[in-house]
Amino acid sequence: MGSLLRFNLRYLRKAFGLERVVETGTGRGDSLNWAIRFGFPELHSVELTQPLFDMAAKRFDGLSQVHLQCGSSVDFLREIARLPAVPTLYYLDAHFLGGADFGLTTYAESACDPGSFPLLSEVDALLRADLSHSVLIIDDIRMYYDGAFQAGECPSFARRWEDREALLARLVGLKESHGIYLLRDDTGYLVVAPKSVPMERGTWLNILPGDISGELRYVQGVPGVTAISMQRRVQDSRFATRFFRGHGLDVGGGIDSLALYREFFPLARSVFVYDRAHGDAQLLANVPDDAFDFLYSSHCLEHMRDPVEALRNWSRVVRPGGHLVISVPDEDLYEQGEWPSRFNSDHKFTFTMAKPRSWSPVSVNVMDLLGPLRDTAEVLSVQVLDQGYRFATLPRGIDQTRTPMAECAIEFVLRKRASVAELPSP
Numbered sequence: 001m002g003s004l005l006r007f008n009l010r011y012l013r014k015a016f017g018l019e020r021v022v023e024t025g026t027g028r029g030d031s032l033n034w035a036i037r038f039g040f041p042e043l044h045s046v047e048l049t050q051p052l053f054d055m056a057a058k059r060f061d062g063l064s065q066v067h068l069q070c071g072s073s074v075d076f077l078r079e080i081a082r083l084p085a086v087p088t089l090y091y092l093d094a095h096f097l098g099g100a101d102f103g104l105t106t107y108a109e110s111a112c113d114p115g116s117f118p119l120l121s122e123v124d125a126l127l128r129a130d131l132s133h134s135v136l137i138i139d140d141i142r143m144y145y146d147g148a149f150q151a152g153e154c155p156s157f158a159r160r161w162e163d164r165e166a167l168l169a170r171l172v173g174l175k176e177s178h179g180i181y182l183l184r185d186d187t188g189y190l191v192v193a194p195k196s197v198p199m200e201r202g203t204w205l206n207i208l209p210g211d212i213s214g215e216l217r218y219v220q221g222v223p224g225v226t227a228i229s230m231q232r233r234v235q236d237s238r239f240a241t242r243f244f245r246g247h248g249l250d251v252g253g254g255i256d257s258l259a260l261y262r263e264f265f266p267l268a269r270s271v272f273v274y275d276r277a278h279g280d281a282q283l284l285a286n287v288p289d290d291a292f293d294f295l296y297s298s299h300c301l302e303h304m305r306d307p308v309e310a311l312r313n314w315s316r317v318v319r320p321g322g323h324l325v326i327s328v329p330d331e332d333l334y335e336q337g338e339w340p341s342r343f344n345s346d347h348k349f350t351f352t353m354a355k356p357r358s359w360s361p362v363s364v365n366v367m368d369l370l371g372p373l374r375d376t377a378e379v380l381s382v383q384v385l386d387q388g389y390r391f392a393t394l395p396r397g398i399d400q401t402r403t404p405m406a407e408c409a410i411e412f413v414l415r416k417r418a419s420v421a422e423l424p425s426p
Contacts, residue, residue, distance in 0.1 A: 002139040002186035004031035004091050008206050008286050009038045012089065015197045016135055019086045020044070024073040024122060025093035029056040032066065035089075037289075041065055042086075046076035073118055077125035085130035092122055093139040117160055119144075123170045132177060133194060141188035149184045150211075202279045207287050209247030213273040217255045224256025225327065225407050226298045232387065232407075234264050243323045243413060244268040246293025251281050251314060252300030271296075282310045287317040294323045299401075299409065301328050302347045307364060308372055315377050320418040324377065326411070329401075330384055331360050333408035336396050343399040351410055353384055366410050377414040385409045 004023070012018060019042065021035045026047035035043055046069045047053040053070035060066040069076050073092075119138065126136070142154040144164045167190075171180060174192060181199050183189040193199065222228065233239045244265040250258045250273045259271035272292075279286050282304045295318050304310040311326075318324055329335070331350035334343065339360050341347040350360040354367040370379055388405030400406035 002189060005034045005288060006185055006206055006208065007137065008204055009035060011203050011285065012135065013038050013040065016133065016194065017087045018089045018135065020088040021091065022080050022088055023091045023093060024076065026056045026068060027052055029059045031091060031093065032060070043067065044080060046071060046073050048072065074121045074125050077122055078128065081125060081129035087133040090126060090134060090136045091139065092119065120163060120166055120170065123167065127170065131174060136192040138190040139187065141182065141190040145182060145188060149188045151187045202286060205286065207272060207274065207278060209292055210270050211272050216257065216260055218260065219255050222402055222404055224298065225401050225409060226256045226258055228401065228404060228407050230261050230264065240265050240267065243325050244294055248294045248296060249274055249287065249292045249317065251295060251297040258296045282306065282313065284313045284317050289316050290319045291317050292322065293319060294325070296325045298327045299329055301326060302349050302351065305348065307349060307369060311369065311373060315373060315416055318416045320416050322416050324414040327385065327407065327409040329408055330410050331358065331363060333386060333389055334401065335360065353382070353410055366412060370412060373414065377416050380413040380415055382410065382412040385411055
């Protein structure tokens with residue numbers, strides 16, 4: 001089962017001017033709840049299974065923009081097709097009926113019922129509507145396409161590969177105005193969208209916990225400060241037992257990623273390395289709020305246009321109770337009194353712990369930097385990492401992060417606070 005959470009609805013709504021969401025298969029309402037975040041004025045969803053409908057109805061009770069129905073998805077879409085035409089996001093989901101995704105039955109049992117495969121009839125009903133400015137997303141598309149998908153190939157009992165040509169034949173009338181894109185993320189998506197907006201993964205799709213960022217590159221020598229830090233981190237049990245737990249995001253890891261050392265942190269289930277190919281690291285626009293259990297970044301914040309905005313966004317994507325472990329180069333240990341930085345011309349800021357004055361025209365006091373975050377994150381530690389720095393035996397002008405010993409950094413560890421609604425009663 002896929003999810004509407006895979007899609008960057010903030011971007012899609014703006015790019016296509018979408019004003020309505022229509023979903024088949026409400027389930028527990030997670031996809032619908034995701035769409036609500038982005039201010040759609042009108043949301044419609046249908047669920048066939050009564051217990052799931054009752055659950056969703058309770059969840060969204062009182063929200064006037066949400067319209068729920070219990071019944072046939074085909075009948076529901078016929079009604080939707082009669083609504084006044086507005087740019088709409090259609091999300092056809094849950095092509096196994098009867099609550100198989102939620103343990104109310106099994107997939108094998110559901111697949112025995114011909115009614116569990118309503119997609120062709122759903123599309124027939126949908127084509128009665130004006131789709132000229134609308135986007136259609138079909139979930140679980142591996143049921144209709146062979147080959148590898150992120151979640152694996154479709155089980156044989158659920159395959160409808162013989163219906164693929166019939167599905168595409170129904171969409172052929174849209175080919176002049178719409179592009180048709182097969183995405184192999186999760187259980188697969190078929191996206192049908194106006195050609196006016198080019199399909200780009202980095203803007204259309206979200207990065208979610210458990211995603212694989214790409215093949216890890218192993219290089220010899222000292223690839224960066226994360227490699228140098230490993231001896232320190234493996235001796236500090238907080239990293240293995242508290243800070244690096246669950247699904248993590250490494251911002252700017254490159255060839256020196258925390259993912260290379262995940263075996264030292266057995267409670268870290270995955271580490272996604274977010275680099276230039278994935279988007280703007282300052283915004284993390286394709287990473288949902290509260291998505292990851294921890295965020296790690298080493299010597300990346302100094303490359304951002306606005307460190308305060310970057311930290312707000314980095315904190316945004318971490319769940320309440322999760323941790324951020326961030327290191328930045330110390331201006332005296334790394335830049336050593338020279339600006340622009342002689343070792344990295346892309347540095348936009350230098351950092352110090354809390355000096356009253358600095359030789360650097362772009363100096364940032366870390367203690368001041370963390371102040372605006374105090375309402376959303378608790379500062380657990382801030383320290384200058386000068387262990388292994390050779391003050392006497394190496395001359396000035398040597399980048400000691402290219403040696404095996406010196407991190408030349410300031411590291412701070414934050415724990416994201418719970419929201420007001422999640423705080424325990426006094």
